[in-house]
Amino acid sequence: MLTLTCPCCGTTAEETEFAPGGEAHLKRVGPGSDDAAFEEYMFLRENPKGVHFERWRHAYGCGKWFHAARCTVTMDVFGTYSAQVTEPPQEIRDRISARRPGWSWREFA
Amino acid sequence: MAEATIREAGPVGMVTFRGDLGAEPVQRALGEVAGLDLPERGRAAIGARTLLWMSPDELMLVCDRGEAGALAADLSARLDGVHHLALDISDARTVLVVEGAVREVLAKLAPVDLHPSVFPVGAFRRTRLNQVAAAFWLVSETEARVICFRSVAEYVRKLLDISAEAPVAGLYD
Ligand SMILES: [Zn+2]
Numbered sequence: 001m002l003t004l005t006c007p008c009c010g011t012t013a014e015e016t017e018f019a020p021g022g023e024a025h026l027k028r029v030g031p032g033s034d035d036a037a038f039e040e041y042m043f044l045r046e047n048p049k050g051v052h053f054e055r056w057r058h059a060y061g062c063g064k065w066f067h068a069a070r071c072t073v074t075m076d077v078f079g080t081y082s083a084q085v086t087e088p089p090q091e092i093r094d095r096i097s098a099r100r101p102g103w104s105w106r107e108f109a
Numbered sequence: 110m111a112e113a114t115i116r117e118a119g120p121v122g123m124v125t126f127r128g129d130l131g132a133e134p135v136q137r138a139l140g141e142v143a144g145l146d147l148p149e150r151g152r153a154a155i156g157a158r159t160l161l162w163m164s165p166d167e168l169m170l171v172c173d174r175g176e177a178g179a180l181a182a183d184l185s186a187r188l189d190g191v192h193h194l195a196l197d198i199s200d201a202r203t204v205l206v207v208e209g210a211v212r213e214v215l216a217k218l219a220p221v222d223l224h225p226s227v228f229p230v231g232a233f234r235r236t237r238l239n240q241v242a243a244a245f246w247l248v249s250e251t252e253a254r255v256i257c258f259r260s261v262a263e264y265v266r267k268l269l270d271i272s273a274e275a276p277v278a279g280l281y282d
Contacts, residue, residue: 008165009151009164010151011151013220013221013236014220017236060235060236060237060242061164061234062164062165062235063164
């Protein structure tokens with residue numbers, strides 16, 4: 001079971017206190033995009049064995065959204081961070097690099 | 110023998126407040142209207158009334174049922190021109206009083222570490238009790254207050270009753 005720390009209220013709890021919100025850092029493509037780009041945005045998701053980035057909501061707690069970086073194999077949580085960013089903060093990337101050298105995920109590494 | 114007794118607190122006033130809790134006018138208005146220092150993150154400020162830390166931009170003022178409307182109006186009057194929400198929501202939730210081995214009774218229902226070193230008297234936590242959202246705070250080592258939506262109050266009451274039936278395991282002695 002995952003243990004997450006909500007960066008909004010500071011509470012550390014196991015995953016049943018949270019609600020998963022799917023993949024992190026999706027970039028919306030809007031009107032005028034071609035079908036392939038819209039398909040990519042709407043339907044295609046990463047399914048990594050290892051480092052992954054997700055959105056979570058502290059549903060039973062403070063109610064706020066946040067981001068989490070974790071490993072899908074070991075349930076390690078590398079860190080949680082603000083929902084108000086479009087890419088993982090350097091501090092989080094450094095922490096992942098220390099544990100999983102050479103990692104990459106979408107355009108991030 | 111049951112390890113705790115559970116009862117409804119009866120009519121309780123609850124005023125929800127949302128706004129920038131770090132802003133000086135907000136802190137002053139809340140402090141003066143509630144008659145309390147604002148609670149730290151994850152804490153309840155307990156006095157004649159109680160202020161609960163609900164989220165980074167939300168507090169709940171627990172008061173007498175009859176004064177909730179006036180306190181909400183007083184907050185809004187003092188914060189005229191300041192972005193905020195102050196509303197009497199007393200009808201939304203029920204308050205339950207748990208007395209006895211409260212740590213064990215709650216620990217069986219919530220994914221919360223209730224050890225005194227982690228969750229001291231005065232700590233407040235929004236979480237779940239089995240399948241529904243609820244929150245609780247410790248008034249003392251032997252008394253906890255639980256709030257939940259009124260629509261699930263009977264369920265929560267029964268959860269607590271069942272949890273209190275089992276003998277004390279001595280987890281927190
Ligand atoms: Zn939270």
